[in-house]
Amino acid sequence: KPYLNRKEIAKYFGVAESTISYWATLGMPVANIDGRKLYGKQSITQWLKSKEEPKPEQNKKPLAIAVVKDK
Structure with missing residues (x-):
């Protein structure tokens, strides 16, 4: 599936659901x-x-x- 809900996308990226919410506040694309x-x-x-x-x-x-040589 190309689009996932918050729980699924958190699992996909190996982060907490709260991290997904935080990333969204930073400008992460959300449909x-x-x-x-x-x-x-x-x-x-x-x-x-x-x-x-x-x-x-x-x-x-x-x-x-x-290398510098003295004359």
Whole structure:
């Protein structure tokens, strides 16, 4: 099923139902059909991915090692 109720979507993502409610307050997509809230697996997955922070990049500058010889 592409759309699930709150209990099902919580189980699908391995979180508490209260977490689903909280995510909805943060802007997670929710379909409201005849007063019934449904949650799309694909749209929520995309929403979660949009919230991911990029991994901190390591220093991209190459290390330069110089040898100085006395004349």
